[in-house]
Amino acid sequence: MAGPGAYMADGTEGITRVEDLPKPKVVRRSRNFSRRPCPNCGHSCYRKRTFERTLHDVGDLVSGRPRNIQLTYSQHYCCKCKRYFNADMSDLALPKSHYTHRVVTLAVRLVVEDGLPYRAASWHLWRDHRVFVPYATIQNWVEAGGKKGRAARRRTISGRRTG
Ligand SMILES: [Zn+2]
Known part of the structure; x- marks a missing residue:
């Protein structure tokens, strides 16, 4: 692991304001479907609406910029179970998390x-x-x-x- 001397090579050394940090690169991902099977009963359910969430991912070291995933996902309603559920995005992040699994x-x-x-x-x-x-x-x-x-x-x- 690099010693403390390596810190000096960081271009952001001494930056104390968040707005001075490099702007994130935004990558769009979609988990937006017209129909999805209900996780409870398997019934195929239409999309009710779409939402967006932002996930912070591991950054891009070449450009030195952070990387955000702008994730669009669909919410569906099961008329049999009378409940809403979201399209599965557990491959990217845990529910409510602002960060990716990575x-x-x-x-x-x-x-x-x-x-x-x-x-x-x-x-x-x-x-x-x-x-x-x-x-x-x-x-x-x-x-x-x-x-x-x-x-x-x-x-x-x-x-x-x-x-
Ligand atoms: Zn159901």
Whole structure:
């Protein structure tokens, strides 16, 4: 891993205002369908409306710009179950998350496997991957991962806490 001297090579060093940071590159993705099977009963259901959400992805290192995914998705209504559901987008991100799976996996790995403190992991993600994640968010991810019970992950975390 690069030492502290490598920090000086960062073009954003010393920038303190978010609006001065490089503008994100926006990539459009669609999970927008006219019909989808109900996840509960399998009935084919028409689209009621569409929504958009923004996901922060791992950035583009060549241009040094962050990368946002602008995701359009459809919401459907099952007349049998009398409930709404969204088109499946679980391949990209967890529900309500502002970050893609790629970012979450990377962040958790930096803390759990590489042993970086949360703040250092946050800085590393920005410096090397051009994605800004507050360190408290990384902490939430790591703790949520621990609860799901991956043995190796739990050992690492508890080992650091007691040691
Ligand atoms: Zn249904």
